[in-house]
Amino acid sequence: MLSDPMLSDSVLSDSVLSDSKDGESMSPHAADAPYRTGSAPGTAPEPEVLVRREGQGGRLGRLTLNRPRSINALTGTMVGLLDAALRDWADDPTVAAVVIDGAGERGLCAGGDIRAIRAAVLAGTPERALAFWADEYRLNARIGRFPKPYIAIMDGIVMGGGIGVSAHGGVRIVTERSVLSMPEVGIGFIPDVGGTWLLSHAPGELGTHLALTAARIGAADAITAGLADHYLPADRIPELLDALRHAADPAAALAAFDFAAHTPPPGHLTTDRAWIDELYRSDKVTEIVAALAASPMPAAAADAAEIGSKCPTSLTVTLRALRAARSMTSLEAALDQEYRLARATLTTADLVEGIRAAVVDKDRNPRWSPASLDEVDPAEIDRFFAPVDDELSLAAAQPDTAAQSPVPAR
Template identity: 55%
Template sequence: MSDVSDSHGGEPELIVEVRGSLGLLTLNRPRALNALTHGMVVMMRAALDEWAGRDDVLAVAVVGAGERGLCAGGDIVSLHADARAGGGAAAAAFWSDEYRLNAAIACYPKPYIALMDGIVLGGGVGISAHGSHRVVTERSRIGMPETGIGFVPDVGGTWLLSHAPGELGTHLALTGTMIGADDAIAVGLADVRVPSRSLAELVAALELLDPAVEGDPAAAVDATIAEFAEPAGAAPLLQERAWTDEAYASDDAGVIMGRMRASGNEAANAAADALAARSPSAIAVTLAALRRSARAGSLEEALALEFRAALRALAAPDFAEGVRAQVIDKDRSPRWSPPTLSEVDPAAVEAAFAPLDEAERVRFGTGEWEAS
């Protein structure tokens, strides 16, 4: 067993174990809802690389310590502090390694089982929804809430949501709406539902897979999970497609909001209210990122676009203001700049995806993102 130490409390941030035939990653920052640090990301990637070459490890699973959830995302307080004091180089390094981890999970050569119990937000989606076996429970609450802090969905979130049915992914990305297990399965963020009370038994069963007899580890994992699975219920979000597909069928966020207000639909009006409370700049850039990711040829291409957009968001005023309002001061009253969608400069949206210039390379200590 190995770990990454938490400098704040002396407890391991990440526990890395091999139990029988299972490589087990336990995110171990329960008081921070298992938010990811750079050290955790680096250790996760190292463990995956090692286990990929071990014949005795048939599958990998990731779980979260505590009762609240798998992972609340990246440690945005640290990212905020770096943006204000350090210029963003540490954040850029974190995202570079985090996105490489996301890409590695998506093409991992062995079954990668994510137990998406409880809260799974932002970066938590990145270490789970790209896996081969994504398990949700009746307690799952999954979302990409980045526009509420002046940021954009990243970790491959624009790739995942741009491939959801109709415009449901656009709705989730722009409003930051959190969804439950059945909706997560319906939009392609999860595969199977297992009762939370059965998760410990599921992990124990996965540990008992026998390398000597399992010719197809993926099929063995499928069969093991199926023993504990329960039928998925109706997905409430699918009932919203009539208005979401119509309202969000535009590349202009102002047009989208106008359609919502004019629809006379209560859910559409509530979505417009949600958009009105979020960063106008983040909404405009997120919509553009979704459209680009829908046309991208791979997850890696989408991640490269997200990396550019993330660095530009870090340098813009709304991220610092959003984190202040939602996480630090918690007054829930961000002062966005600009304050309305109509004032967002289309040229600034396009610039979010432009190649990094020399000044940015110096500031962030990085070049363009590439998977490795």
């Protein structure tokens, strides 16, 4: 295990990495917590996750990701703290609901330091990344089956691992500042943390579009794609938390809250869905790109160019994974598949090269191997999906699939 493994499945863009702020001020929804982020010089560091109980009899569990300087990028320690709290609270009758949010003003969670993944591979110790992913995927599964209201405040940047700790929850709230993305194909990886489950069950081919282009979307499009449930202006989040905190029944307070009174800024997925469903329906990435390039829609041509910049092997694996996850009956089954794919990805040159180009040298000119979709070897893709000796086996541990993370109708 890494002593401080900032290993995550997400992709932090160059802009996210390069303009980090101290983050000592807290976002409006975290400001009412009895803690401040950022330790004063000479004091003990604060925990990476603030775990506390609030309200009448401590009926509201609060989890605040507390690494604002890195936009709350997930570490192994954070995954452990979140998992332990949820494990305890699931069986505690005095806890009625749980809220997760992020400290700082920039977002819930932007993923993690992908440099550490590259360093582990180059050092010949990829098992450090695998250990983190195994723990993280178990956490994602726990969130998906959490037996009480799990309320995710998806304010600001929510990417990769941030999707994993929020979008599997029962109540997912976005604001005018929300920016969601699963951008893994841009560094030679695949959408994980249950991303293939969520995206494959998005309406029509919206999930295929989001996975292959790594597009960033706002509140309205997040709701359209089934990654969020409610829109609420950021300045009303404290009011929501007060209602939950002071209610004898937080679930009833949540149901009575006036989410319907607010409309998010307009998105584009609803109006674009017709051509997205038509042009992304193939099971071959080459055919999708050809259809997009031939379309008279300017946005379709832009998508073709965007996909063309991504890792050919990652794109091919991702599309096959999405199609497979579409027929799966549980989040756990998708996570099992993602663990197998992540393991195979660590053996390729693309992941190391993609991270180099994105965040090390920052030349944004990855040299993929192979360099084009036409050169991708089907046998190599089959290798990604082949069973391995140390499967994660989350699905096998579940007696049934009755309780699942939110899946919208297609």
